[in-house]
Amino acid sequence: MGTATFKGGIHPPDKKELAANSPIIDAKAPKIVVIPLSQHIGAPCNAVVSIGQEVKKGEVVGEASAFVSSPVHASVSGKVVAIGEFPNAMGRMINSIVIENDNKEEWAVLRDNPDYMSLSADELKDKVKAAGIVGMGGAAFPTVVKLSPPKEKTIDAILLNGAECEPYLTADYRLMLEKPREIIEGLKITMRIRGVQKGYIGIEDNKPEAIAKMKEAAAGESDISIITCEVKYPQGAEKMLIKAALGREVPPRALPMDVGVVVQNVGTALAIYEAARFGKPLIERVVTVTGEGIKQPKNLMARIGSKVGDLIEECGGLKNGVAKVISGGPMMGFALSSLDVAVTKGTSGILVIPDEIVTHTEEFGPCIRCGRCIDICPMGLMPSMLSVLSEKGFYEDAKEYNLFDCFECGSCAYVCPSKRPIVQLVRLAKSMVKP
Numbered sequence: 001m002g003t004a005t006f007k008g009g010i011h012p013p014d015k016k017e018l019a020a021n022s023p024i025i026d027a028k029a030p031k032i033v034v035i036p037l038s039q040h041i042g043a044p045c046n047a048v049v050s051i052g053q054e055v056k057k058g059e060v061v062g063e064a065s066a067f068v069s070s071p072v073h074a075s076v077s078g079k080v081v082a083i084g085e086f087p088n089a090m091g092r093m094i095n096s097i098v099i100e101n102d103n104k105e106e107w108a109v110l111r112d113n114p115d116y117m118s119l120s121a122d123e124l125k126d127k128v129k130a131a132g133i134v135g136m137g138g139a140a141f142p143t144v145v146k147l148s149p150p151k152e153k154t155i156d157a158i159l160l161n162g163a164e165c166e167p168y169l170t171a172d173y174r175l176m177l178e179k180p181r182e183i184i185e186g187l188k189i190t191m192r193i194r195g196v197q198k199g200y201i202g203i204e205d206n207k208p209e210a211i212a213k214m215k216e217a218a219a220g221e222s223d224i225s226i227i228t229c230e231v232k233y234p235q236g237a238e239k240m241l242i243k244a245a246l247g248r249e250v251p252p253r254a255l256p257m258d259v260g261v262v263v264q265n266v267g268t269a270l271a272i273y274e275a276a277r278f279g280k281p282l283i284e285r286v287v288t289v290t291g292e293g294i295k296q297p298k299n300l301m302a303r304i305g306s307k308v309g310d311l312i313e314e315c316g317g318l319k320n321g322v323a324k325v326i327s328g329g330p331m332m333g334f335a336l337s338s339l340d341v342a343v344t345k346g347t348s349g350i351l352v353i354p355d356e357i358v359t360h361t362e363e364f365g366p367c368i369r370c371g372r373c374i375d376i377c378p379m380g381l382m383p384s385m386l387s388v389l390s391e392k393g394f395y396e397d398a399k400e401y402n403l404f405d406c407f408e409c410g411s412c413a414y415v416c417p418s419k420r421p422i423v424q425l426v427r428l429a430k431s432m433v434k435p
């Protein structure tokens, strides 16, 4: 049997070798952390600390303000020195809490529980909620919301996303090598929360060591299967992974829960385990700092709120001739306009690209109707039409071409011979009309 996959997609060079063999190491303790009160999809948190207040590591500093919202916690012990607006990776000003590290590393009291599997589904869910866990693959959707589908939706499968299909990124790969047992426990907790009998982990087959480690960790767990997926971008997109691993098609406009599936990133599974076992909130994450423009690519365990610039320094700094620093991967990440922005729960990587490999699209050409973008769109859309309609300002008409089914994977722009900025044009159209 061949490896599992979906229709469409592309094969960009994966460049994972730059950081794949760097074990996860703790980043240096930051002097200051800037913790955004909004680092997930949903409502921003309300600050529950004031300037001058002493806080401990793991203490709640922002409380969830709505159902789709997630609390944030201090990632260092120290003093709150400012509360105000700071730019995030996309350049938006976000209300944030600034804490000066006292380097005492004092933790708030955490509820350790070696017998976490004897807790009820609701008790486990409360732990996930209190720990402020969000999707760590980049989307940052509050995990407790994903685990609370409407009653009429029956979930019968939990699928862990270990595909990590974005080129360069190796954070999930390293976690699967270094924490496989903990990831399996996180999956089992998620299965218990939803009362689901079957768990799956989808991993691309360019990660044979991770597949072996996860298989070894899952040996004896008859209800957990490791699925090897073809190496293809965007294999890690939820709908693509569900199709490849489970053979289920998520219809247009529908969500994974509509086909009975909850998808979690492997990093999220680890965070779920740590919350259930140790009561540990999500205050740090693995960030792959990589790219041809960085001196020593590394996988760093970084505190939430650390500065991107400090992580880059820790990796030896930038080489000469750097053109772009991206938060995330090259396909779906965002170019940073400043290195003074904070690492958030969704920051999977910092990618530094030198000028010689940047594609400059300022002067893009007209659509020559070659059809390449249509052939590879994993959602079966017509990216050419979406881009042309948006370019001409016919945003409403783009809806007839299923504008909102585009999840901005960037595959179409990658193959376009006219270097058309299709994703930017899609984003523009989306911002101009309602779904």
Ligand code: SF4
Pocket: 376, 377, 378, 379, 380, 381, 382, 383, 405, 406, 407, 408, 409, 410, 411, 412, 413, 422, 423, 426
């Ligand atoms: S149209 Fe959207 S979903 Fe399709 S390839 Fe382009 S970015 Fe990806």
Ligand code: SF4
Pocket: 366, 367, 368, 369, 370, 371, 372, 373, 374, 383, 384, 387, 412, 415, 416, 417, 418, 419, 420
């Ligand atoms: S790949 Fe580019 S040029 Fe070809 S049809 Fe699509 S938008 Fe047009």
